[in-house]
Amino acid sequence: MSDQRGRDTRQELRRMALVASPAPAAQAAEAELRARYEFTMVDDADVVIALGGDGFMLQTLHGMLDRHRVRPVFGMNLGTVGFLMNEWRLDALSDRLARARSFSVAPLRMDAETIDGERFASPAINEVSLLRETRQTAWVEVSVDGRVVLPELVCDGVLVATAAGSTAYNLSAQGPILPLGSGLVALTPISAFRPRRWRGAILPETARVSFRVIDPVKRPVSAVADQREIRDVSVVQISMDRSIALTLMFDPEHALDDRITMEQFAV
Incomplete structure (x- = not known):
């Protein structure tokens, strides 16, 4: 990991891209988001919204590595476990991005x-x-x-x-x-x-x-x-590989560092 603590993402992230897994729930959520918000292409975006599960999050991050166009990713869980994802919600997406904590990951x-x-x-x-x-x-x-x-x-x-x-x-x-x-x-x-x-x-x-x-x-x-x-x-x-940094964004109440800590107490 190349970042020890989640840092506040206070700057406004104006340009959003949207990607979704082929699962029916993710496809339905994509349609709802596109009806509510404006999105651009991944290469032109400031942040990528990923809809799916942990496997799709990894696929999204690897896709950016392949294109050498790394963008912060805010995932919303429409899969099974969703450890790397946030809760799916349609409302207040811009506010969530403004409040999100970011974690930098070295692969x-x-x-x-x-x-x-x-x-x-x-x-x-x-x-x-x-x-x-x-x-x-x-x-x-x-x-x-x-x-x-x-x-x-x-x-x-x-x-x-x-x-x-x-x-x-x-x-x-x-x-x-x-x-x-x-x-x-x-x-x-x-x-x-x-x-x-x-x-x-x-x-x-x-x-x-x-x-x-x-x-x-x-x-x-x-x-x-x-x-x-x-x-x-x-x-x-x-x-x-310290030459690469990937950024995952999380709602403050469900940040990645806290999730990993609490996994030690899961029964």
Whole structure:
């Protein structure tokens, strides 16, 4: 995370763009908003309104990264969980934007090489995960900053999560919740068989994590950066990309930092 606290967004954001997921509820909400407010194209906007769930929010942010036209995003939940979204309301949109708190998010960068020597790079806002492709468990060598810390991790997979993503897949894999501004990332195994007692690690966000797949032909592994999958990887390197900053906007009463904190008390 590149911003430790949500900051008040007091300047008036005049030009709004609107994007919506294909889900019927999001499409209906889009029609209502367009009937009430004026919107422009994403590249011409000061802020983007995104309608959908967390998956659509990640899709929206990745779309802006692909076009190198980053804009603040105010999401409204018309999906299932909506952890990265605000409550859906039609009224007082301009007032909500004027009062919103903004959080700047630095994504991870995944550099992956396949068994055929192909190379891929992709950002990840929530996490980068390695997952076995077959019934065979994955065998992975884990290094941190060039030092081998686990010569052989036998597992269903392993992931590196940001603070913003620590309450998503990372949490379901029994990984730690990381407060915003902690300057940390989570390294979490997925159903580790060996070492049996290893439950993961918390690392500084400056750390560079490397995974080398042991016997990737017999035990194939895929690498997933949020929603982008690269199959049959042999080596994956992950680091925080400080050259990019994405901004998420939240109603003050439902700000991201408070949500992440309160997740630690969810039962």
